Amino acid sequence: MTIRRGQPHTPWTTLVGAAVLALLALLTGPPAASAAPAPRESRPVYSYAHAIRETVWVDTGLDGDADGRPDRVAADIIRPAEPARQGRRIPAIMDASPYYSCCGRGNESQKKTYDDRGRPAGFPLFYDNYFVPRGYATVLVDLAGTNRSDGCVDVGGRSDIQSAKAVIDWLNGRARGYTARTGGSPVTAGWSNGRTGMIGKSWDATIANGVAATGVPGLETIVPISGISSWYDYYFAQGAPLYDGGPDQLAAAVESPGAHKNCAAVQQKLKDGAPRTGDWTALWTERDYVRAAAKVRASVFLVHGMQDLNVRTQHVGQWWDALARHGVPRKIWLSQTGHVDPFDYRRGAWVDTLHRWFDHYLMGYRNGIERAPMADVERAPDTWATDARWPAPGTAPVTVHPRPGTAAGPGGLGTRPAPAGRTAAFTDDPAHGEADWAAALDRATPDKAGFTTGPLTAPLRLSGAGTVTVTATPSTTSAHLSAVLVDIGPDTIRNYAGDGEGIRTLTRATCWGAGTPADTGCFKETAADTRPVGFTVFSRGWADLGHATDPHHGHPLTPGTPYTLTLRLAASDHVVPAGHRLALIVAGTDANLIDPPASRPTLTLDLARTAARLPVTGGGPAWARATGSDGGAVGGTAGTGPVGIAPPVGLSRMPYAD
Template sequence: MPTRAHGLRSRYRSLVVAAVAALMAVLLSPAGAQGAGSGGARTPLSEPVYSYSGAVRESVWVDTGLDGDGDGRDDRVAADIIRPREPARQGRKIPVIMDASPYYSCCGRGNESQLKTYDSDGRPVGFPLHYDNYFVPRGYAFVAVDLAGTNRSDGCVDVGGRSDVQSAKAVIDWLNGRARAYTTRTGGTRATAGWSNGRTGMIGKSWDGTIANGVAATGVRGLRTIVPISAISSWYDYYFAQGAPLYDGGPDWLSGYVDSPEALGRCAAVQQRLADGAPRTGDWTPLWTGRDYVKDARKVRASVFAVHGMQDLNVRTKHLGQWWDALAEQGVERKIWLSQTGHVDPFDFRRAEWADTLHRWFDHYLLGYDNGIDREPMADIERHPGQWSTDRVWPPRTTRTTALHPGSGTAPGVGALSLRPARPGAAETFTDDPAQSETEWAADLDRTTTAKAGFRTGRLTADLRLSGSSTVTVTATPTTSTAHLSAVLVDLGPDTIRDYGASGEGITTLTDRSCWGASTPGDSACYRDTAARTAAVDRTVISRGWADLGTYASPGKGRPLTPGRPVTLTLDLAATDHVVPAGHRLALIVAGTDRDLIDPPGSTPTLTLDLSRTTARLPLVGGTGAFVRATAGSTAADAVSMAPGARGVTPPHPAPRVPGDGRP
């Protein structure tokens, strides 16, 4: 018996040793940990096994190789770092999640406008957003970079230009041993990133996400993935829509807003160059070429997880659509979320799902885990507040560009939208009224008005889905030498949507908090919860586009119009994904100045549309056949059922954007 007992104890000790060895192998794996997935299946997943309170918190200043402020010295950008202490002690290197921003000291990040904080010795204490709290215990480093000219960085803000992009690219180069950094702003002790494996993922909303796009477009090695949220892809399209000035001031104003107090005193020349290079004429200049990331999509090596609100009237979804299409042409690995919100972070409209999806995305692309996220549906799309659908590929493979034509209707004042081209000579006339907007135009679709031309299908007998970017080609004859145009697609019918026009742009911020990671006294992981803010509407604008008619001959150069002479122009409409349900109607509006979104021209033109030469090309899932099925038996004069007391959503007037609100 003693011999047997001794054998059992020996085998028990052997099992314990084996178990401990297996556990240590897990904990010392490149991810820092891996655990069981749902349903008991073992799915690779980094776990929070490292101390957040004991993490290394440090700052370095990285040489950019540029001298934007003209002081004769290379600009150095500040990078505040938090990383788990244990991996370096174990001889292991870890990946980096990076958010490069101009907002860390002037305006704040996230729904609660968080700023960076430091102790009395200048060491970082508080990092905005939850990325550090959530990912550092899971074996990642988080690096928050101050763009040149902001917070503790040298140089000047150049609003999406070389200096902005180089601010973040230089840090990636340093993480990969290709750039120099120092432990103080003035130099001295060299700082090395021996703790980093060089793999970097960039993330950020608005301007931050824009920088992620710009850095990816350099093709820098070491950048494995980007997660741009509500991000710009071409800065021209932030300030202009095919020559028509948008209500957003200019890049010189934005630079002055975010420049640090020190930078304001030394960056006047940069701001003047921004003003000179971005005239409000809407002409394309070399300044915009240097801030167009779409043209360099062929250089992108990183995977892209794009998130955008389909009702974002700040960074409009044209930015998403043209970037997405360019990446698709290059075969870049991609994923997308499209919400019904305006300019809102997914942490504030789908928090739990976002944390889980982002976790698995970074685990896959930065830690190399085969967790299946690259084989999941490419697209998540919000159909109704809080209700989501998925698509294996976006836009769906059956999507086809379908030409629809405006024409005379079967009742006075009711224009038709159908597959049949209008008869030669058919025309509609309207006069630009800068006091009206898409809201008034949509509300007046069932009656003739002088400020717009409206066309609609009959009541649909089956659902009709648009997925992607649309265009509207018009032939118009102006009465003056200047004219601006708007084209709007509308879903006519009652619905409940996120109230993107209200404060919060589709969300309401609550008083309760939920926690997403580990906390310290100086950096809480707990954030105020949110809920969908909804509105009952009788019609929904689903896509829009604008243009200066004077750009008809060249998209980059406006010219005076000849009164009485027809010109043809194609307007690009913002990308969307929307299902017009059976019982609703699809409408197209062509009008002049949209009061809330573009500046008026220098005159008040009357425009006559040649309907036989006006066409909307829409990305319909199922193409022409789907449109035929959806309109079978309907007529343009069909009545529309209106929900009692329903109202249209009026977007807020986007006066010069306040970066403190996270814009752009």
């Protein structure tokens, strides 16, 4: 069963008639005294069935595959035919991706399709179905080295970014386009007004971030969904390796078969430039978009899952903060999902909001979207709240300290530092991770050091990113550290560790815009996949202790010597309810999330020199209200609920999967 939403299949004659009437109304218009108010949104008055579908190959100016010819990237375009006939130019919505032939896009892994003459027929996702009838072009770009494009994949580097930037330049008359991959006739974008918005999820979102960081004129807005802001932070966390692979393997996974034989040298450079030592190299500098945030001219609508363990929220947090420092107009949605598109967890609201966003920034409609609340945060499955700004207004850092407990089990967590000389120790166990530590919080286990407030007497909101500074003495020459914040208490959450990362795919479909047999615009509905839990890990940080003295280069540790290191906790927005406890756990290898060190160290924490700096909404007074000023009873367990409920399992170690 399918239900059509947004734009029904309207006969061509009706659409032409509507467009003509609309144009006549604009040209002649009623008397001023009876003039109708200006529309506040673009409307589906153009034919999708008769839209122009074409491929333009755009010259990037690079020769990544060293064949002596400039690389050309394929831009598959669908645009309404009527505006050009009326002498009107239109904006473009672009999604530049490496996935259009290898892996597909969206929850249903849609790939591009072509007719028997090689013209684009099926455009993945709903952007074309919904926005083309409303007067937008949709441009889907194959990154260099993928699908029908020349060149080589360089995983976020110059070639990747230039693949999309060159198309924006072409839309603005600054680059050359052709009717074929080789040879062909020149073609210009006379139909384009140059105003472009980029959108996409995962790698696609990353390209949007990177192109925005070039400051290219004509890019008016980007909507990155679960995007990377610095590729180093995708593969490492302060020196600790996050995946047992590198960008060369990722390039090989997405390159088109024809590119493999010409791109071995590029892949070797990726391998040589990204050693698994965790050291910062020139390769990572080139792929760090945060450092270029001052160049961003586009508005930014960020979307991210707070339980995304693929592209972790470190990326959205540091990118958001950099954009804020430079006054970039911005908006954010934070869900409780993993690596999931908002079309699949908040479909109706997402389409409506995206429509208003593009209408304002690409078509100039005065619809107030820029004055709407800045942040939408999912508080419980399908329950959302808004904030005028993000992090939440009134949020201020509160420094809290771990203290030794009064009995076997967790220590305390409060504003008073531990007495000098008090310590806590743990031994790295690569078989255990955050779920194991949290489930055993109230028991003394050798693989962790846990600290908790007493049961809260009022809700406590943490909004933004925090840090944990530790002074640790290792027993061996190598050691990794993990720090996690945990809400201890019963709840029902999205099952972010399940196959759907928080969603279930249903059999019923709804349609979002117009369609054709080759591209129906219909998609399977989804619903929240939930599960009961006894605790929720909501912020994480990892680091290699060998990078404590030099963040860019690791060094062997001297056993028995204390090292001080500040771990960056990933951005989040979480409310710990009254009756629950807030816990800080410090441990070694976080199984399935970081790789273990070469040894199995025991680490001894100097508690007097260990502290967490947390982003508490309401600052110190809010902490005092919720904890009884200092954090409550040391190691208290009352009101925790069923901690023994099974934690999420099955966390994936797959490299950069969409």
